[in-house]
Amino acid sequence: MLAQLKSLIKGAENWPxxxxxxxxxxxxxxxxxxxxxxxxxxxxxxxxxxxxxxxxRVVHYLKMITNNKLCYQARK
Structure with missing residues (x-):
């Protein structure tokens, strides 16, 4: 998945x-x-x-860093 490669992709630092x-x-x-x-x-x-x-198509959770806080958001 591309999100796992975000350390290699310029501009992807804030990807969930x-x-x-x-x-x-x-x-x-x-x-x-x-x-x-x-x-x-x-x-x-x-x-x-x-x-x-x-x-x-996700039945996973998004893990994001927002304002230095870890946030989880359920997706269906």
Missing amino acids: IFIKNKSEQFEARASMVEIQESDSIWFADMADTKAPIAVV
Whole structure:
């Protein structure tokens, strides 16, 4: 999973990690996407960019550091 590689990915310092819940259910895939020309402010100057995107169906917990506090958030 890409979140496990965040120490190797520039700008990924604040990515959450997923930890197992009791059911141990998890499904993930990576897809390569290409951003096309768009008027969207979210994709300004990103035309022709190719990037891997994690696609996840989670029955796990997100483990995040927020303001130096460890936070857990249940996901369904």
